[in-house]
Amino acid sequence: MTDTDSDPNLIQTDYEIGQDNIVTRIGPFGLDIHNPVFLISGLSIFAFVIGTLIFKDAAADAFPALRDWLTARFDWVFLTAGNIFVIFCIALIFTPYGSIRLGGPDAEPDYSYSGWFAMLFAAGMGIGLMFYGVSEPITHYSTSVAGDAGSAASWAPLAGAPGDQATSAALGMAATIFHWGLHPWAMYAVVALALALFSYNKGLPLTIRSCFYPLLGEKVWGWWGHVIDILAVFATLFGLATSLGFGAEQATAGLQAVFGLPATETVKIVLILCITGVATMSVLAGLDSGVKRISEINMILAALLLIFVLFVGPTGEIISGFFSSLLAYLGYLPELANPFGRADDNFRDGWTAFYWAWWISWSPFVGMFIARVSRGRTVREFIICVLLIPSLVCVLWMTVFGGTAIHQMINDGVTSVSDAALELKLFRMLELLPLSSITSFIGIVLVIVFFVTSSDSGSLVIDTVTSGGKTEGPVPQRVFWCVFEGLVAIALLIGGGLGALQAMAVSTGFPFTFVLLAMCWCIFQGLRTETR
Template identity: 75%
Template sequence: MSDQADMLSPDGEANVIDTEYEVGQDNIQASIGPFGLDIHNPVFMISGLTIVAFVFLTLAFQEAAGPFFNDLRGTITSIFDWFFLSAANVFVILCLVLIVTPLGKVRLGGTEAVPEYSYSGWFAMLFAAGMGIGLMFYGVSEPISHFSSSFAEGAGSPDSWAPLAGAAGDQTEAQRLGMAATIFHWGLHPWAIYAVVALALALFSYNKGLPLTIRSIFYPIFGERVWGWTGHIIDTLAVFATLFGLATSLGFGAEQANAGLEFLFGWTVTDTSKVFLIIGITAVALISVVAGLDAGVKRLSEINMVLAALLLLFVTIVGPTGEIIRGFFANLGAYAEYLPSLSNPFGRADDNFRQGWTAFYWAWWISWSPFVGMFIARVSRGRTVREFITCVLIIPSLVSVFWMTAFGGTAISQIVNDGYTAVSDASLELKLFVMLDQLPLAQITSFLGIVLVIVFFVTSSDSGSLVIDTITAGGKVDAPVPQRVFWACFEGLVAIALLLGGGLGALQAAAVSTGLPFTLILLLACYAIVKGLITEPR
């Protein structure tokens, strides 16, 4: 085995690693199956069979599954909350350092590489893949939740997060705290998680000539062992994290779409209706999967961006426009002010906030990171590291801030200024539609909201199946269509199993349990990124 320290020559040319890549490619060579499948047997078989068994057992023991998943989520977030918060801080710091250092000049794909997509198409795919369903589900519900707890319960516990106590009975400060806490969960930290995975994959695939799969990131650490069982374990964990993270988001989307259909058309929400909705949307996703990245995912992502922009513009114009514009800047200031307290893993934070919200969110983003990271890497060749991180980290964070300000701020204004308490009393999945109901053209905008949830659902499913298929095919980006169909179907089946076996609690437990081991992998990836970038020409 060659010395890992010598994997790159001083001028940045990947001479040694090219040889290792040939060895590695032989070792992870996918095999052609009887149905034309092009699979990497250890990863595909282990992950595929495990997921089939999971779906079967969850559906067979639904009554026992619900309590089990709820207990699992509570145990992991209560014990490892400090670990999730600390890791997310590391990811943010690394990204900010790379922006301002000379390492930011490295170009993904080499010094002569050019971007494959325009900024508009690139941004559309970044945003649709990264947070679509989550913004629809939590855009109204989370700001209201934090506002209400800050205003009414801030001083209720000696262990509560200190700034919350100061907001008790103060609507203005409670609103600032509520929006700061919301932005904390949708701003720099989650996008830094995505950026770390995407940057690592793009660097080691496009610049070092390694397969586009998670194991390639760890060549600087494990050397040739990434082509053996060490790499098999890493890729298998990535498949599990991706699939369950996707299932969580798809389950949220199904819950909200069903709630919207009931609110708008009076359709009764039952487990059967949820199952049929997931099946129907998965069928639509299959069409996009078969069409491929450019014809399917890219077009749907651009449609999504247009629809989301129209809904955002509508709420901004017909809602409390002045408050939204002022609130955007005020909320950014509140976010900056309270960020140290919010991100402190050992500070005086309310357990419900730190464990019930932050630890779950970070685990969810981390479980999504192989999917979103690989997808971002596939569409980001030709960007410099500085351009890449700035666009992946800063711009989507600002869009998220404005989205939360418009939707959450409008809902809070309805409560504070109009006394409209129905929006705070509604269930999580209904709050968006209850808020829209107080604005003009409520029927149209609510229907648009349902369409957005469904299209976000489709883009997440089809792009996720492309990513999982790439991992289970040993890094190939052009694996046969039947494999993508297989994974798209099983994403829907896992979402159905989790919804029937425990509802939202089961979905959250799945994300948390797969996010925990993958957090360790991402921390190792940070070291690999720095080591890889140092040897690149700038």
């Protein structure tokens, strides 16, 4: 491999050798099959879907066992890697590399801040905020990491005395923010920055393998690169399938709560099929006409629901809780992020390790999507915005929805929210507020629209990876991946429910953790050549 330090233009020059990787060669059914990534990943996932449906009972037992084994044995790997990603991103902000502009010194941003933030937020968190916005804070407060106020107070002297409900509430919110704040967005930022740097500044295809040119050289165009891209496809598809499964569970639960529609497996399957159809139409419309418009509609609906709960709920407590929750998060962060800390096994394995694996499995999808809409930003601007802006929005969301649910439990003695299943907690909380029928309906619509934005943007990303880096692959291929995402979600729901979805997110996220760690080194090497 040639020394990347010897010539700042090395990557652009040597890229000509791999130029044939982005030549479109249309095969049967209008698919671009010249790249083995498409054929291998497509056939493997097809075989997985068929096998899961045939051996449904065995899959229902095997998937949860696989998830539990991975999170219990390798929780320290996930937590350590997550800390490295946060430290790496923050360090880049304060280095001279932060002034490097993605796309070159004269590049201008493709989107305004409002459009950019809308797409970042909708793609990056999506259904998860609707599913966990109420359920996670109330769970941590009552039964998870906080457990009881006495054990919560033993973590750190941040709020109240032992036995104080405020201490449990502070720890419950801190634990929730930990899972939705800096760590997941640092994972996304690493992948997005690597893709943007090597695509826009080095002239390489917009695909995961390109990020490893400093490490592998011309081998990225061979089987080493194929393996990296195939891993990215698996991680993305199963990470998305997990989100789609959560969305189907919650939308079905909402339809049952509001309209009395039975929450059967058939209803979930029909719902996934219908929403996959809408996502397919959005994919056909393209990034600007389809994904961008739906993302902006989504942001408006989410903002309206958030503002409503903020003003009809305990407004004063929510506003003060936003700042106290941030303070609690920063105070508890060293202990929460400690791979060998005092958090119990359920919190570290069942929550944090799963979350980190899920975010990592999402990182190729979210990272590439962020890269596609971030040309023209400086590295410093990019990292600050990708890390801080969505993190603060997540804190606000969790404080408004989770804080309202905790208030209902502490001040009003309501237990219906904490007693409900995870997918029903949002609707149980809204039932206790005015205009519950309207807000619950908006909640269902939001779940569905988040469902669509995740599916359509994910399909565009997988299509880019499997077509060798082309941002506009053949239309039939984009439709193929959009449909396949829905089929995988259906197969996993039938073959084991949410446990199966979580298991596949963890099993694909684990090997991709090491891909992201290597990516940090490649980013550093790529930035070094930019400053010469």
